[in-house]
Structures are given as structure tokens and as C-alpha cells.
Amino acid sequence: MRVISVINQKGGCGKTTTAINLCGCLSQLNRRVLLVDLDPQGHASLGLNLNPEDVRCGMTEVMTQSTGLEEVIRVADGTNLDVAPANITLSTVEQLLADAAGKEGRLLNKIEGMQRNYDYVIIDSPPSLGILTFNALRASDLSIVPIDMGFFSLHGVTKLIEIIDLVSRHTGHKVQLRALATMVSLRTRFTREVLEEIRQHFEGNVFRTLIRNNVRLREATSHGVPISHYDRRSAGANDYRAVAEEVLAMEVSAEAKVPELAAVEQNAPVGSPDEQPSVSYLSKP
Ligand SMILES: Nc1ncnc2c1ncn2[C@@H]1O[C@H](COP(=O)(O)OP(=O)(O)OP(=O)(O)O)[C@@H](O)[C@H]1O
Ligand SMILES: [Mg+2]
Numbered sequence: 001m002r003v004i005s006v007i008n009q010k011g012g013c014g015k016t017t018t019a020i021n022l023c024g025c026l027s028q029l030n031r032r033v034l035l036v037d038l039d040p041q042g043h044a045s046l047g048l049n050l051n052p053e054d055v056r057c058g059m060t061e062v063m064t065q066s067t068g069l070e071e072v073i074r075v076a077d078g079t080n081l082d083v084a085p086a087n088i089t090l091s092t093v094e095q096l097l098a099d100a101a102g103k104e105g106r107l108l109n110k111i112e113g114m115q116r117n118y119d120y121v122i123i124d125s126p127p128s129l130g131i132l133t134f135n136a137l138r139a140s141d142l143s144i145v146p147i148d149m150g151f152f153s154l155h156g157v158t159k160l161i162e163i164i165d166l167v168s169r170h171t172g173h174k175v176q177l178r179a180l181a182t183m184v185s186l187r188t189r190f191t192r193e194v195l196e197e198i199r200q201h202f203e204g205n206v207f208r209t210l211i212r213n214n215v216r217l218r219e220a221t222s223h224g225v226p227i228s229h230y231d232r233r234s235a236g237a238n239d240y241r242a243v244a245e246e247v248l249a250m251e252v253s254a255e256a257k258v259p260e261l262a263a264v265e266q267n268a269p270v271g272s273p274d275e276q277p278s279v280s281y282l283s284k285p
Contacts, residue, residue, distance in 0.1 A: 023120075024225075
């Protein structure tokens with residue numbers, strides 16, 4: 001099982017659209033997928049036709065009580081996608097967990113219990129760098145950072161990368177990062193410059209696929225289904241299918257590298273978490 005979070009503290013850059021449609025495409029590629037809505041806005045739930053106001057038991061209870069993930073999962077109408085829904089009460093988690101020990105690891109603990117049920121768990125996170133995003137980072141093997149092509153889009157990226165480094169030093173967990181360019185309208189000079197800057201910030205860890213601006217993606221969300229279930233021939237469906245294929249290819253190349261890395265790990269002296277190699281994405285079962 002691989003856990004992938006979609007994070008960026010900048011609002012409206014395509015996190016929820018990416019989470020929903022990556023789930024839809026991975027599911028169409030015959031992977032068992034769970035979408036975890038970790039945003040109090042409940043947009044991932046809403047985008048899969050689950051009204052956040054009707055959520056009586058959801059991610060708030062999972063994060064603050066002994067409720068297990070399996071107790072809150074619902075199947076989204078018109079798809080076979082499993083969703084752990086959220087609503088506005090999730091915004092209380094920050095206060096409720098303020099003094100709790102191991103508060104960054106809560107989601108990880110709950111997700112670990114789902115190892116056998118899913119091939120992929122995708123986490124949609126809120127546009128902030130608080131306890132929910134920390135939990136998403138701590139639980140994930142890979143974090144996708146959607147970046148839209150606007151003037152302000154790179155503004156917070158340095159801060160985001162700093163925070164991710166901080167979480168990894170604090171917890172000893174290194175998460176693999178990969179940026180995804182979203183809402184790309186034209187291959188203009190400005191777009192090329194932004195893409196080049198993204199590559200520099202992420203040291204080349206950028207999806208080859210660019211997500212084009214495509215109105216069918218907006219329509220699909222308003223119909224409560226992923227693009228793969230709404231218009232599979234649209235540009236949006238093609239783009240997110242290509243992202244899903246890149247994700248699957250990362251898994252294959254990771255597996256190919258495992259014996260080599262395992263040998264390195266066996267010979268490596270036991271050091272502080274900071275010194276340990278970044279193999280967590282590769283070495284999970
Ligand atoms: N490639 C795209 N083409 C056209 N519209 C898009 C595309 N990606 C996202 N959108 C639209 O842009 C808006 C913001 O996208 P989305 O909700 O996915 O962002 P977000 O990062 O999750 O926002 P928030 O930070 O509020 O959670 C939505 O209306 C969505 O339908
Ligand atoms: Mg969102």
C-alpha cells in the first residue's frame with residue numbers, strides 16, 4: 001500500500017481536483033483506492049457527491065477519538081471509490097489535539113490498519129500548514145504538490161519545503177516530494193519560466209505531465225464524479241490518467257531499486273533520523 005498526500009498551503013491550486021481525479025484514474029487502472037478528506041472544507045467529499053453536512057461520523061472522529069478509518073468509509077455514488085469524508089468540525093482538531101502526545105502520527109496509525117484493503121490511499125489536505133497537513137505528511141510515502149501557473153503560485157513554495165524538512169527532522173520520516181503543474185493554459189514564455197523555477201525548487205522532482213486548464217474538470221466536480229467517470233476522452237481525463245501512470249511507474253522503479261537499497265541499509269551504521277537515507281517511499285511493503 002502506498003500513501004500519497006496532496007499538499008500546498010496555497011488555496012485553489014488544484015489539490016482537491018488532483019486528489020479526486022488521481023483516485024478515479026488509479027481506480028480505472030484496477031487499483032484499490034481510498035480517498036481521505038483531511039480538509040474541513042469537505043471539498044473532496046462534496047466533489048464525490050457526499051454532502052459534508054450529512055457526515056455524522058467522519059475524519060473528525062477518526063482524528064480525535066478511537067474511531068477507526070474503516071468505520072467512516074463510504075462508497076461514493078456512481079463510482080466504486082471509497083471515501084473517508086470530512087466536514088467543518090475537522091477544524092477543531094487543531095485545538096483538541098493541542099497538548100496530545102504524538103499528535104502528528106494519528107493519521108499514520110489509523111492508515112496503517114488499512115494495509116490489506118487498499119493499493120493506494122490518497123489524502124486531500126487543507127490550504128494551511130497546521131496539524132492536519134503535518135498528519136498528512138507524516139502518513140505519506142509521497143506528497144504531490146500541485147502548483148498553478150499564476151503569478152503568486154511559487155510564493156509559498158520555499159516555506160512549504162522548509163516545513164517539510166522540519167517535519168522530516170522532527171519525526172525521522174522522509175517523504176518524497178513531487179510537484180505537479182496545474183491549470184496550464186498555454187505554453188507561453190511565462191509558463192516555461194514558472195516551470196523552470198518549479199524544477200529548480202524541487203530539484204527536478206516534477207511530474208512530466210502538465211495538467212491543462214480544462215473546463216470538463218470543473219464540470220465533473222459539480223456532477224460529483226471524477227473526470228474518468230464523467231468524460232474519459234477529455235483533456236482533463238487524459239492528463240490525470242498520465243499522472244496516474246507516472247505514479248504507477250514510480251512504484252515499479254522503486255521496487256526495482258529495493259534490493260540495492262536494502263543492501264545499503266544493511267551496511268549502514270545506525271545514525272540519527274537526519275542521517276538516514278530517504279528510502280521510506282521505496283521500502284514500505
Ligand atoms: N486543470 C483545471 N482546469 C480547470 N479548472 C480547474 C483545474 N484544476 C482545478 N480547477 C478548478 O479550480 C478551482 C480550485 O481547484 P481545487 O478546489 O482543486 O483547489 P484546492 O487547492 O483544493 O483549493 P483549496 O485550497 O481551497 O482546498 C476549482 O473550481 C476547480 O474546479
Ligand atoms: Mg481543496
